[in-house]
Amino acid sequence: MTSAALTNPIFTNEDKAREHLEAIRWPNGPYCPHCGEADQAHLKRLEGKSHRPGLFQCNSCRQHFTVTVGSVFERSKIPLTKWLLGFHLMASSKRGISAHQLHRQLGITYKTAWFMAHRIREAMTPGAASKDPMGGSGKIVQADETYIGNTKRAKSYRKGLRHKRSIVALVEPQGKARVFHVKKANVETVREILVRNVDRKSELHTDESGLYVQTGKEFADHKTVKHGWNKRGVYVGPDGQTTNHVENFFGNFKKGMKGVYGFCSEQHLQRYLTEFEFRYNNRSALGVTDGERAVTALQGAEGKRLTYRQVGQDPL
Numbered sequence: 001m002t003s004a005a006l007t008n009p010i011f012t013n014e015d016k017a018r019e020h021l022e023a024i025r026w027p028n029g030p031y032c033p034h035c036g037e038a039d040q041a042h043l044k045r046l047e048g049k050s051h052r053p054g055l056f057q058c059n060s061c062r063q064h065f066t067v068t069v070g071s072v073f074e075r076s077k078i079p080l081t082k083w084l085l086g087f088h089l090m091a092s093s094k095r096g097i098s099a100h101q102l103h104r105q106l107g108i109t110y111k112t113a114w115f116m117a118h119r120i121r122e123a124m125t126p127g128a129a130s131k132d133p134m135g136g137s138g139k140i141v142q143a144d145e146t147y148i149g150n151t152k153r154a155k156s157y158r159k160g161l162r163h164k165r166s167i168v169a170l171v172e173p174q175g176k177a178r179v180f181h182v183k184k185a186n187v188e189t190v191r192e193i194l195v196r197n198v199d200r201k202s203e204l205h206t207d208e209s210g211l212y213v214q215t216g217k218e219f220a221d222h223k224t225v226k227h228g229w230n231k232r233g234v235y236v237g238p239d240g241q242t243t244n245h246v247e248n249f250f251g252n253f254k255k256g257m258k259g260v261y262g263f264c265s266e267q268h269l270q271r272y273l274t275e276f277e278f279r280y281n282n283r284s285a286l287g288v289t290d291g292e293r294a295v296t297a298l299q300g301a302e303g304k305r306l307t308y309r310q311v312g313q314d315p316l
């Protein structure tokens, strides 16, 4: 992120921050989160000293609301300016931003920063449109699996896949990715992910792993790439097939987990995958700016409040 972006008043002025959020959440004017009233004639902004800023009254159900009701910000004690900066930092940091960095940069406690980061990941969770099948006739989908160690405990554990977490990723070259934490990457779990997410008319590109041999026959075509001794090499098969996009995704994810996050419990692994998937699917190579990426994440902040409770006790 450029330093100019940080001087945006939405990060310093609470009124500007709220107006920014209102513009994102209510592009056609406010609607009542209690009864759904969207007729502006029935919605009144309450102004003056006797009301807290940003308060609306719905004349249909007589209830009050602000832009944060029904979103991850609801009932938060953290100023919206800090929330917006947190979203911006997480959306624009290619390898993520640790709770420790958020704690220092936003001037909030470490615990608060940790919960804020998880709520931002919740907002980054893809919506219903992400259930549409990937690929399609004449289109390619790359699939691959990888394993990530539990770095803090690794010393006391013997090496081997047994103690690692399995991740399966699907990537459309020049397109989007979907990434899944699975208990165990085997023929069954990999098939389940492929057939649920990829149009069977697609061409599947994988490495020569036996995990894809049988399921590959269910797709229009299945081309494989040989992995060589030099993992950093570029592998292109005789028909131009590669798994480079999915390998690049894993490479960036692992650098982020190692360099920024260091460790995450298995319980939270999917949240971190979602965060990296979000940035990948809104990457600058697809023409998305840092600011636009933050706005997309903020749009996802709506309606996420209830699902958030799984994370645990909430100090925000």
Ligand SMILES: [Zn+2]
Binding pocket: 032, 033, 034, 035, 036, 037, 058, 059, 060, 061, 062, 063
């Ligand atoms: Zn209402």
